[in-house]
Amino acid sequence: MQIAVPNKGRLHEPTIELLERAGLHVENGADRKLYADTVDPDVSLLFARAADIPGYVADGAADLGITGLDQMRESGHEGIEDLLDLEFGSCRLVLAAPEDGDVSAVEDLAGGSVATEFPRITRRYFEERGVDVSVVEVTGATELTPHVDMADAIVDITSTGTTLRMNRLGVVDDVLKSSVRLFAREDVLDDPKVEQLRTALESVLTANGKRYLMLNAPEDRVEEIREALPGLGGPTVMDIAGEGMVAVHVVVDERDVFETITRVKELGASGILVTEIERLVE
Ligand SMILES: Nc1ncnc2c1ncn2[C@@H]1O[C@H](COP(=O)(O)OP(=O)(O)OP(=O)(O)O)[C@@H](O)[C@H]1O
Numbered sequence: 001m002q003i004a005v006p007n008k009g010r011l012h013e014p015t016i017e018l019l020e021r022a023g024l025h026v027e028n029g030a031d032r033k034l035y036a037d038t039v040d041p042d043v044s045l046l047f048a049r050a051a052d053i054p055g056y057v058a059d060g061a062a063d064l065g066i067t068g069l070d071q072m073r074e075s076g077h078e079g080i081e082d083l084l085d086l087e088f089g090s091c092r093l094v095l096a097a098p099e100d101g102d103v104s105a106v107e108d109l110a111g112g113s114v115a116t117e118f119p120r121i122t123r124r125y126f127e128e129r130g131v132d133v134s135v136v137e138v139t140g141a142t143e144l145t146p147h148v149d150m151a152d153a154i155v156d157i158t159s160t161g162t163t164l165r166m167n168r169l170g171v172v173d174d175v176l177k178s179s180v181r182l183f184a185r186e187d188v189l190d191d192p193k194v195e196q197l198r199t200a201l202e203s204v205l206t207a208n209g210k211r212y213l214m215l216n217a218p219e220d221r222v223e224e225i226r227e228a229l230p231g232l233g234g235p236t237v238m239d240i241a242g243e244g245m246v247a248v249h250v251v252v253d254e255r256d257v258f259e260t261i262t263r264v265k266e267l268g269a270s271g272i273l274v275t276e277i278e279r280l281v282e
């Protein structure tokens with residue numbers, strides 16, 4: 001089974017990091033290599049441009065892919081299924097126009113022009129709204145185009161909003177909310193490996209922001225301690241050698257850790273240990 005992953009750009013590193021955390025260690029990979037093996041003999045990686053990955057999967061060069069939803073939509077390929085939101089590379093594709101200009105709604109662009117790296121998504125967006133525009137295809141620095149009379153507006157990615165602000169462009173409308181996805185060609189969906197990979201990646205996301213809390217507690221206060229724990233499911237309570245003490249283990253949200261420790265200490269807990277969780281399969 002082949003997974004196509006971004007070879008460079010901002011998605012490359014977080015993708016490799018996620019695969020590693022999911023236990024799919026990359027082997028025999030090297031800079032500029034187009035293939036790599038993984039610790040699983042049935043799974044190898046193919047490195048490609050983020051924009052080309054949907055096509056690789058649709059055409060059968062790879063079985064699964066990891067890239068932005070914007071790229072999946074822009075590719076226009078059918079027969080690929082979005083399996084999991086990997087919760088990084090979050091951004092919005094927006095329609096934006098000069099702040100001091102006269103475009104404040106989609107309709108104001110009728111008869112005008114829009115520059116973008118996403119011509120397919122852009123054409124569809126305007127068609128759905130019945131607004132006739134000409135689409136100017138560019139391959140980057142889209143934000144410049146309204147200032148050099150190349151276009152009246154743009155459809156481009158924004159996340160922090162810095163680039164739009166710096167170029168005095170304001171958002172007119174949201175076109176698409178995007179994040180990185182795991183997707184597969186429909187004809188491999190029945191392969192059990194696909195579900196295994198999806199579960200492994202999901203287990204990393206589930207563990208994100210969670211901590212494992214272990215503590216020792218006097219047996220006679222265990223009910224109060226149990227109530228004080230905002231855990232995922234109930235805590236595990238185990239007898240330990242020693243007079244009237246039990247060990248309590250629980251998964252808690254990272255943001256609840258501080259308050260929880262304070263509270264359980266008041267209730268007599270000791271030997272409190274907080275650790276990160278690598279993976280969590282629910
Ligand atoms: N500013 C951003 N914030 C969050 N995600 C983004 C941002 N820009 C792009 N992305 C996501 O990353 C994907 C790939 O963009 P990126 O710019 O990394 O690729 P690239 O254009 O191939 O690389 P490069 O810009 O280095 O040439 C986009 O399709 C989108 O899903």
Ligand SMILES: O=P(O)(O)OC[C@H]1O[C@H](OP(=O)(O)OP(=O)(O)O)[C@H](O)[C@@H]1O
Nearest residue numbers: 140141156157158159160161162163164
């Ligand atoms: O809202 P912001 O945080 O400012 O991010 C938005 C910018 O990020 C992306 O560009 P990138 O840095 O990938 O450069 P590129 O145009 O060369 O791909 C995108 O094309 C925007 O220009």
Ligand SMILES: [Mg+2]
Nearest residue numbers: 009010140157
């Ligand atoms: Mg880019």
